[in-house]
Each structure stands twice: as structure tokens, then as C-alpha cells.
Amino acid sequence: MTSAGGTTRNCVKCGRSIAFDANVCPYCGHDYRAVMAGPAAAPHEKGMLSLVGGIMILISGITGLAIGGLLLAINTSDLDQFGLGSISGVGDTIHNILMVCGAIFIILGLIAVVGGYFGVRRQHFGLVILGGVLGLFTIGPYGLASLLALVGLILVAVAKKDFD
Numbered sequence: 001m002t003s004a005g006g007t008t009r010n011c012v013k014c015g016r017s018i019a020f021d022a023n024v025c026p027y028c029g030h031d032y033r034a035v036m037a038g039p040a041a042a043p044h045e046k047g048m049l050s051l052v053g054g055i056m057i058l059i060s061g062i063t064g065l066a067i068g069g070l071l072l073a074i075n076t077s078d079l080d081q082f083g084l085g086s087i088s089g090v091g092d093t094i095h096n097i098l099m100v101c102g103a104i105f106i107i108l109g110l111i112a113v114v115g116g117y118f119g120v121r122r123q124h125f126g127l128v129i130l131g132g133v134l135g136l137f138t139i140g141p142y143g144l145a146s147l148l149a150l151v152g153l154i155l156v157a158v159a160k161k162d163f164d
């Protein structure tokens with residue numbers, strides 16, 4: 001029997017005695033460096049939460065863009081239908097307010113879309129959070145876009161480790 005000192009160990013693959021610090025088994029060729037590096041070097045497994053969160057923020061951003069586009073598409077003659085254009089100056093004032101609101105929604109929506117896009121790609125965590133926060137103001141039908149942005153924000157924040 002060979003005495004098993006501190007300088008040898010048994011190969012986990014072929015069972016033969018090899019040098020304790022051997023990187024590769026001289027008998028079967030089992031590579032211990034690959035095993036040691038395995039868990040650390042393996043590509044980080046990315047969860048679904050950050051993906052779903054990114055998609056939610058993306059949708060809130062698209063909703064914001066749609067609302068902004070609708071507001072910008074309204075013109076003064078449309079307001080006439082409601083009798084607002086007949087009052088001197090009022091139609092223009094409301095129109096200007098709608099234009100400003102539309103522009104704000106477009107900007108919010110754009111940043112939320114960019115944030116959501118990077119959320120799906122699991123990049124630029126800070127930008128994704130910014131997009132989600134701005135997505136909170138996109139409101140949408142029944143406030144659903146804001147709700148999506150809120151849930152998306154939470155999911156992304158929980159899955160922060162997914163981001164590079």
C-alpha cells in the first residue's frame with residue numbers, strides 16, 4: 001500500500017494517486033482547472049424577473065408614446081367640435097396645453113422605452129430604473145401603463161444581479 005501523505009490525492013475520475021496540486025491527472029487527463037473554474041466562470045444565469053420587468057417598462061413607454069402622439073395629433077379644429085374653438089383664444093390655449101402635454105408624454109415614453117429595452121437586455125441598470133420611474137407617469141388606460149411600470153420597476157430592482 002502506498003502511504004497517502006498530504007502531497008497526494010486520488011483522482012476523482014480514475015481513482016489513481018496523483019500529486020495534490022496537479023492541475024491535470026497524468027493518468028486519465030482529467031482537468032482540475034476546468035472543474036475549479038467552472039462555477040465561477042460559467043455565464044451568469046439570468047432570471048425571468050428582469051426580462052418581464054423590462055418588457056413591462058417597455059410597454060408603459062410605448063403607451064406613453066401613443067398617448068403623446070394622440071395629444072399631438074389633436075388640432076384646434078377638433079376642439080371646435082366641443083364648442084371650445086368658438087371662444088376667442090380658448091381653443092388655441094387648450095391646443096397649446098395639449099401640445100405641451102403631448103411632448104411631455106413623448107419624452108417620458110421615449111425614455112421608458114429605452115429603459116425597458118435595456119431591461120430586456122439586462123444592461124444599464126440605472127437607465128432601466130430611470131425608464132421605469134418615468135414610466136410611472138405614462139398613466140395609460142385606467143392607469144394600467146403606470147401600474148405596469150411600477151411592477152416592472154419592482155421586478156427589475158429585485159433582479160438587479162441580472163444586470164452587467
Ligand SMILES: [Zn+2]
Nearest residue numbers: 011014025028
Ligand atoms: Zn485520473
